[in-house]
Amino acid sequence: MGVTNTTILAVNGLSVRWAGAAGPSGAPQVSGASDGGTVFSAAGVWPLLAFLADGAGGAARAELADAVGLPAGEAAGAARELLGAMAAMRGLDSALGLWTRRTLELRERWEAGLPTEAHGVLTGDARADKGALDAWAVKRTGGLIEEMPVLLDEDPELVLASALALRAEWLRRFRDFPMTPEAGPWSDRTLLGLHRRSELLDRVGVADTPAGHVTGLKVLGDNAIDVHLLLGEEGMTAGQVLGAGVDVLAGRHPVVPGPQLPYGDAGPGLRVVKERNTRPVPPTLDVRTVAFGMSTHHDLLALHRVFGLTTAMDTGRGHFPGVSGFPLAVGSARQSAMARFGALGFRAAAVTAVGAAPGSAPAAPRWVTTSVRASFDRPFGFLALHRHTRLVLAAGWVTDPVPYREDEEDYRP
Numbered sequence: 001m002g003v004t005n006t007t008i009l010a011v012n013g014l015s016v017r018w019a020g021a022a023g024p025s026g027a028p029q030v031s032g033a034s035d036g037g038t039v040f041s042a043a044g045v046w047p048l049l050a051f052l053a054d055g056a057g058g059a060a061r062a063e064l065a066d067a068v069g070l071p072a073g074e075a076a077g078a079a080r081e082l083l084g085a086m087a088a089m090r091g092l093d094s095a096l097g098l099w100t101r102r103t104l105e106l107r108e109r110w111e112a113g114l115p116t117e118a119h120g121v122l123t124g125d126a127r128a129d130k131g132a133l134d135a136w137a138v139k140r141t142g143g144l145i146e147e148m149p150v151l152l153d154e155d156p157e158l159v160l161a162s163a164l165a166l167r168a169e170w171l172r173r174f175r176d177f178p179m180t181p182e183a184g185p186w187s188d189r190t191l192l193g194l195h196r197r198s199e200l201l202d203r204v205g206v207a208d209t210p211a212g213h214v215t216g217l218k219v220l221g222d223n224a225i226d227v228h229l230l231l232g233e234e235g236m237t238a239g240q241v242l243g244a245g246v247d248v249l250a251g252r253h254p255v256v257p258g259p260q261l262p263y264g265d266a267g268p269g270l271r272v273v274k275e276r277n278t279r280p281v282p283p284t285l286d287v288r289t290v291a292f293g294m295s296t297h298h299d300l301l302a303l304h305r306v307f308g309l310t311t312a313m314d315t316g317r318g319h320f321p322g323v324s325g326f327p328l329a330v331g332s333a334r335q336s337a338m339a340r341f342g343a344l345g346f347r348a349a350a351v352t353a354v355g356a357a358p359g360s361a362p363a364a365p366r367w368v369t370t371s372v373r374a375s376f377d378r379p380f381g382f383l384a385l386h387r388h389t390r391l392v393l394a395a396g397w398v399t400d401p402v403p404y405r406e407d408e409e410d411y412r413p
Contacts, residue, residue, distance in 0.1 A: 003085035007078045008391050010069035012246050014049075014306075015042040015383075015392045020239035021303050037379070038296045039339040039396035041350035043086070044162050045300065047096060048354050049307060050079035051160065052330075055110045055322035060312040067308025076113045083115065086164065089386050091223035092393065094164040095140045099133070104157050110323050122159065126152045133159065137336075137351045141165040144349035149297060149334035156331055156355035158323075165349040166384060166393055168221025172196060174343040178404040179290060184378035185399075192291040192402040194343055199282045201258030204374050206267035209253045211240040215267040216248060216255070217287060217374055219346075224388055227346050229289060230381040231268045238397040241381045249383075249390045258285060258372050269375045289376035290401035293340040293413070300333035300352075309333060318359035331357025339396055340413035341382070347413040348384050348394040 018040060046068065053064035054076035065072040086094040099120040100106065111119070120136075122129050133148035140163035150159055179193025207214045212233035219227045232241035247253050256266075266272045304310045309330050312319045318327025337350040384394040 003081050003389055003391065004078075006070070007082055008389055009250065010078070011043050011046045011082065012249065012390075012392050013069050014046050014067065015040075015395050016239075016243045016246050017306050018042055018303070019242035019381075019395060021306050037292070037294050037397045037399040039294050039337045039348065039350075039394060040296065040298060040335065041164060041337055041348075041352070041394045043082075043391065043393050044164050044335060044337075044350040044352040045307065047079040047082055047162055048160050048352060050075035050082075051110075051114065052312070052320065052323075052354065053308070054079075054113065055107070055320045056312065057319060057321045058311070060319035063308040063311055065308070067306065076110075080113065085389065085391075089224070091168050091221065091225040092164060092166045092386070093140065093142065095162070097136055097140075097159075097161045097163075099129075099159045099161075101157050104324055104326055106324050107322055122156070124155075126155075133161075133353075136161075137163060141349040141351060144338055144347060145336050145351045147336065148351060148353055149336040150353040150355050151332045151334075154331050154355060154357055156357055157326065157328060158356040159353055160356070161351065161353040163349070163351045164393065165347075166225050167345065167347050168223055168225040168227070169345040170343075171220045171222055172198060174287075174289075176291075176343055176404075178406075179288065179377070181377035186290075186378060186401065190404045192404045194289050194291055195287065197284055197286050199284060201283055201285050201372055204258045204270065204285055204287075204372060205255045206261065206270060207244055207248050207253045207255045209240075209244040209247065211244065212236050213267050214241055214244045214248075215270045215374065216245060217289075217376070220387070221346065224386060225346070225393070226385055226387050227341065228383045228385065229376055230383065231376050231378075232381075233268050234378075238379075238381055242383065242395055242397070245381060245383045245395075246392060249385070249392070259283070261372060263370075266372075269377065271373045273371050273373065275371045283370040284372070286371055286373045288374070290398070291342045292398045292401045293338075294396065294398075294400070295336070295338035298335040298337070300335060300354075301330070307333065315357055315359055320356070323356075327359030328356040329359045331355045337394065339382075339384070339394060342413040345413050346384060350394065
């Protein structure tokens with residue numbers, strides 16, 4: 001099953017808005033974010049918002065449709081389309097789950113729009129329900145996420161959740177080395193650096209955006225799951241850098257590819273030089289970056305306007321007449337996400353849950369060649385995406401890379 005460009009733009013648009021909700025440090029302002037940076041998945045949230053929009057009424061329906069980026073009447077169909085497309089992507093496992101109390105009667109039309117195997121039961125026993133929901137999260141992410149991010153002590157009538165896990169092995173692996181940046185916030189640390197050299201200059205480019213120039217590096221996976229590393233000009237926020245990365249995917253900003261870059265400082269962390277050699281060699285792309293790993297927990301209600309949940313979280317009355325005749329409001333909305341980037345590959349996962357509460361530099365050189373040197377040695381962003389559709393599956397901001405330790409085995413994602 002394919003996915004339309006309209007749906008991809010809508011999901012990626014939510015990634016941009018989430019990244020743009022920046023705090024004072026420039027990192028996306030999300031509950032649970034720490035000095036270690038953050039990782040989040042709009043692709044994990046978007047289908048849930050779409051199904052909720054389909055069943056919502058009044059102001060809640062309008063706000064959710066605005067967050068989804070599609071008319072409410074088209075949202076559920078687009079969510080089914082997205083889930084079907086993600087299920088067919090190599091290297092990506094995804095699922096949607098619904099749990100309700102036995103006494104909660106759902107509208108037949110709304111329930112029929114969900115995957116047939118999605119529906120489970122909440123017993124009311126918080127401990128037993130937590131065990132069942134946690135087991136689902138572990139199974140659906142291959143153990144990358146161990147708990148369902150839902151507050152069962154609030155006694156929800158309904159829990160709607162999504163899970164996704166992506167894995168990629170690099171087509172060309174990196175080599176580990178101790179990296180000590182000469183300047184910037186990481187200059188006093190020895191980090192687990194990653195280095196590789198190739199002849200593929202088109203893997204790097206510089207985008208010209210209204211907020212400043214952004215250097216982008218494509219790291220290709222063996223299964224069409226790729227990671228784009230994004231380094232902006234100093235002073236650019238995480239939201240501006242990640243937003244620029246998504247806009248480049250949509251063709252909104254001009255990009256100068258590696259083979260066309262001028263000599264000298266060509267972009268953030270990027271320098272193009274002439275090198276003399278004792279034999280003829282092709283132009284090279286020399287990349288240095290760092291290994292990173294992080295996990296984050298997000299309270300989506302802390303950014304309720306981004307997700308269209310402002311009205312829906314008002315428990316003074318019900319907002320989802322298309323879901324059930326019983327008055328329902330959003331009592332909690334949370335996401336747990338993780339990402340690991342190493343010499344061999346990348347791993348990321350996210351589980352999102354919405355709970356509905358009751359309403360209320362040898363010899364003399366003779367040849368000259370070009371070398372493009374890219375260095376990601378200060379905080380940068382990343383987008384993990386499906387190469388063919390350009391759907392962003394996870395995004396994040398790196399501020400605390402993995403330290404280098406000689407006595408440890410290779411850092412593996």
